[in-house]
Amino acid sequence: MVKYDHTQIEPAWQARWLARQTPITEDGDRAGKYYCLVMFPYPSGRIHMGHVRNYTIGDVIARSHRLRGRHVLHPMGWDAFGLPAENAAIEQGVHPASWTMHNISYMKQQLQRLGISYDWKREVTTCRPDYYHWNQWFFLKMYERDLAYRKRSAVNWCPKCRTVLANEQVIDGACWRCDSPVAQKELEQWFLRITAYAEELLAGCDRLTGWPERVLTMQRNWIGKSEGAEVEFPLQDGSGAITIFTTRPDTLYGATFMSLAPEHPLIERLIQGRPEAAAVRAFAEEARRLDRTARLTGNFEKAGVFTGAHAINPLTRQPIPIWVGNFVLMEYGTGAIMAVPAHDQRDFEFAKKYHIPIRVVIQNADRSLRAETMPEAYTEEAGWMADSGSFTNLSQAAGKTTIINHLVAHALGKRTINYRLRDWGISRQRYWGTPIPIIYCDACGVVPVPEAQLPVVLPRDVPFTGKGGSPLAESAEFLNTTCPRCGGKARRETDTMDTFVDSSWYFLRYTAPRETAQPFRREAADYWMPVDQYIGGIEHAVLHLLYSRFFTKVVRDLGLTSADEPFTNLLTQGMVIKDGAKMSKSKGNVVDPNVLIEKYGADTARLFSLFAAPPEKDLEWDDQAVEGASRFLHRVWRLVTDQTGRVQTAGAPPDPERASPRVQTLQRATHQTIQRVTADLDKSFQFNTAIAALMEFYNTIAQWQASTPDGAQAPAGDADDRAALAEALRALLVLLSPFAPHLTEELWQRLGHTASIFAERWPVADPRWLKDELVTIVLQINGKLRSQLQVPPELDEREIETRALADPKLQPYIEGKTIRKRIYVPGRLLNLVV
RNA sequence: GCCGGGAUGGCGGAACUGGCAGACGCGCGAGACUCAAAAUCUCGUGGAGCCUGGCUCCGUGGGGGUUCAACUCCCCCUCCCGGCACCA
Structure with a gap:
């Protein structure tokens, strides 16, 4: 008997698959298209176990759909711009381009050693000019449509990465990449107007039924829609009005003071010449200096100062004091609020602290609320309007709409919607990214680079000092240019784009990766899009997944494709854990895929990473359980190679009616296994139970085989017996092939097949065999x-x-x-x- | 505080639409093979008790409920993971 030797089998088949020039993307086409996509990696150096798990999941899905006759697109590429490359340049003196390209070729070779069936002819690398050309092109299109704009604003600054971060990239007040506390900085920045799509992005969440609920929740939270009204509060001195945003217009009669954000532009005018002026300025100054992380977490003493000025409550016509509050955010709403102590807990505490009147204007069901005795604010959106003029005694819900209508009718305010979502700041003060295609001319101002001059190529010779500031500004050759409009002296924008721009449309590029005249071809995109199954980590729940949805909608509105949403189904796979913690170099619990592949082979690595846990859950690494996966493959090898002689010449299995009970037992197991494995793959990618079913099937075959009557052991044994065994082994191999492609391909050939097992059709369960006899x-x-x-x-x-x-x-x-x-x-x- | 997800043997995990809880794997125990070990193979393996065929009771985070029947449905609670959070 020949021993199972993965070191022989795997490289041999990998070479043959690669050499076989048939474009795997064009296989099939019998049952429709299927676009299977796994988030492409940043080429950080080498593959880790998380990648192994991730790409194996994608490969099993792709291979099984191909076997089932679909026309499958399963591409791979590289999210190749990014900071680590630049840091390597600063620390080791390697150019980011060489560092990146070197990593790509190494990791590509690693992926091939895993036997992942990518269509490498469609490989996309974002740091190549043929790709980022189109980042620039999209930017110009957005600029034309006022979806890209420049503004000076306070931005998130990571002192370690020495660059700006988008709001989505600040996690708990720290940098998403390096965890450093984020500071505030005033800078001129380019923004993409994602807020223009806030409503559509939110509404779309309801239709993304193939996405995990928690990802949708995170996106909804992030967009943070709140409906309410903007209301004008006239100043008492008649010199204007303060506009506030509220979600509770029904509580307007209970507004007993107002608060402005410390940055509010009106403050200076209000305090002009008042005795409070100095104190207010000092307070606002201090509030602005408040530690950003404290401010983000709300972890500071809420305080305020009276400006001395008053506004008129538009409904009660009473004057109410205007305060400045350190908790009021200039970025949200209008930067000014009306405060209703009786019905907002924060206002309640504030009123108690500063002895401001409390007015109950919403009564609870038994109308027992008294301002003097309330221990806390009544914030329920239920009950009855009270003490609210002509609105008194309406239900709270009716009061809300009636008051909004009243405000609108009397031009006191308007219905509005506020979003927490901010525009996406994309300027990065780093080198290794897409140059922003803008030119600044002293005469003409901001001038976009004409499309014909794209791409604006990233220059290679730039000093990497690590001192901060945009490295491109150091390159006189890049910086100095002529104005495309007037031909005069001008300089280029030296910031580069956030790398999340690159990954926001790469899935479209895969549909026509070698296109040179446009980002992709419409027919190709319309055929393949949307991605049927997208697979990746939960860490991109808001970042990449939200940006990609935004880009897809922009691309649609540019008339380039008809897809509304990029990803129909989303699978977020869990992390790979060892000894209770995420694998990381600092914890010293890393399992190197190369070592694993050398010792056990890619098939074992693949099988284990799918068997040990369902894909969405974290996978606890267990060296002994890896042995278990390896043992199973060895057993399959031995079973099939032992029986090759009997099986090779076998005919078709008998019908259920004329099969002996012994043959029936095996036939039934075969068809029930086909049924189970197919259902497990269809249902929700329950690879673990699919593999368990195959293990059980193996156990059944092996037991059945051990009980074979002596005479039937020979190659010329009982014909039905051999036919049933042949069918069982064929089913076992085909069903196992997406999981363990090398082993099954090798055994397939040993059974005498000349074509690849992947040219085979997925077996179909015969319903006649699915009934149990007892x-x-x-x-x-x-x-x-x-x-x-x-x-x-x-x-x-x-x-x-x-x-x-x-x-x-x-x-x-x-x-x-x-x-x-x-x-x-x-x-x-x-x-x-x- | 709000939202989402979860809790099942020693471990990873199964269980259709309410219908035999613990599939499959790991580990562990016993045996076979071997001079021996490894590998491999066979059998056993939720807990407790009676007893050695077999039987009884308990058992899916905790407490109640619905039902002939609950890991599954309803109510209350505890703990864990993730997200959001002075957002007006």
Whole structure:
């Protein structure tokens, strides 16, 4: 017998698959298209176990759909711009381009060693000018449509990465990449107007039924829609008004003061010449200096200062004091709020602290609220309007709409919607990214680079000092240019784009990766898009997944494709854990995929990473369980190679009617396994149970084989027996092939097939074999299991009951008792209530 | 605080639409092979008790409920993971 030697088999098949020039993307086309995409990696150096798991999941999905006759697109590429390359340049003196390209070729080779079936002819690398050309092109299109704009604003600054971060890239006040605390900085920045799509991005969440609920929740939270009204509060001195945003216009009669953000532009005018002026300035100054992380977490003392000025409550016509509050955010709403102590907990505390009146204007169900005795604000959106002029006694809900209508009718305010979502700041003060295609001319101002001059190529000779500031500004050759409009002296924008721009449309580029005249071809994109199955980590729940949805909508509105959403189904796979923690160099719990592949082979690595846990859950690494996966593959190898002689010349298996009981047993197992594995893959990618079913199937075949009558052992043994075995082994191999492609391909050839196992069709379960010959009927007395009955499935209820009543094990329970009720579940159980 | 997800043997995890809880794998125990070990193969393996065929009771985070029957449905609670959070 030949031993299973993955070191021989795997490289040989990888070479043959690669050499076979048939474009795998064009295989199939019998049952429609299927676009299977796994988030492309940043080429950081080498593949880690998380990648192994991730790409294996994608490969099993792609291979199984191909076997089932679909036209499958399964591409791979590189998210190749980014900071690590630039840091390597600063630390080791390697150019980011060489560092990146070197990593790509190494990681590509690693992916090939895993036997992942990518269509490498469609490989996309974002740091190449043929790709980022189109980043620039999209930027210009957005600029034309006012979806890209420049503004000076306070931005998130990571002091370690020495660059700006988008709001989405600040996690708990720290940099998403390096965890450093984020500072505020005033800078001129380019923004993409993602807020123009806020409503559509939010509404789309309801239709993304193929996405995990928690990702949708995160996106909804992030967009943070709140509906309400903007209301004008006239200043008492008649010199204008303050506009506030509120979600509770029904509480307007209870507004007893106002608060402005410390940055609010109106403050200076309000305090002009008042005795409070100095104190207010000092307070605002201090509030602005408040530690950003404290401010982000709300972890500071809420305080305010009275400006001395008053505004008029537009409904009560009463003057109310205007304060400045350190908790009011200039970035949200209008930077000014009306404060209703009785119905907002924060306002309540503030009013108590500064002795400001509290007015109850919404009563609870039993109308028992009294301003003097309330221990806390009543914030329920329920109850009855009180003390609210003509609105008194309306229900809270009716009051809300009626008051909004009243405000609109009297031009006191308007219905508005506010979003938490901010525009996407994309300027980065780093080198290794897409140059922003803008030119600044002293005469003409901001001038976009004409499309014909794209791409604006990233220059290679730039000093990497690590001192901060945009490295491109150091390159005189890049910086100095002529104005495309007037031909005069001008300089280029030296910031580069956030790398999330690159990954926001790469899935479109895969549909026509070598296109040179446009980002992609419409027919190709319309054929393949949307991605049927997208696979990646949960860490991109808001970042990449939100940006990609935004880009897709922009691209659609540019008339380039008809897709509304990029990804129909999303699978977020769990992390790979060892010793209770995420694998990381600093914790020293890393398993190197190369070592694993050398020792056990890619098939074992693949099988284990799918078997140990369902894909969405974290996977706890277990070296011993890896051995288990390897053992299973060895057993399959031995079983098939031992039986090759008997199986090679076997004919077709017999019909159920004329098969011997022995043959029936195996046939039934074969078809039930086909059914189970197919269902597990279809349902929700339950690879773990699919593999378990294959293991059980192996166990059945091996036991069946061990019980073969002596005479049948020979190659010329019983024909039906051999035919059933042949069918079982063929099914076993094909069903296992997406998981363990090398082993199954090799065994397939050894069974005498000349074509690849991947040219095979996925087996279809024959319904005639799915019925059991005997079913077990559970016998219960009062719902407790007391006995079992083996009966043919077609046996009727009456006969089963007769047999049950005769069952000696039931006698102690039914003797001398009256049967009050019988519950019969066909094919499952009979429950007698006594 | 709000939202989402979760809790099942020693471990990873199964269980259709309410119908035999613990599939499959790991580990562990016993045996076979071997001079021996490794590898491999066979059998056993939720807990407790009676007893050695077998039987009984308990058991899916905790407490109640619905039902002939609950890991599954309903109510309350605890703990864990993730997200959001002075957002007006």
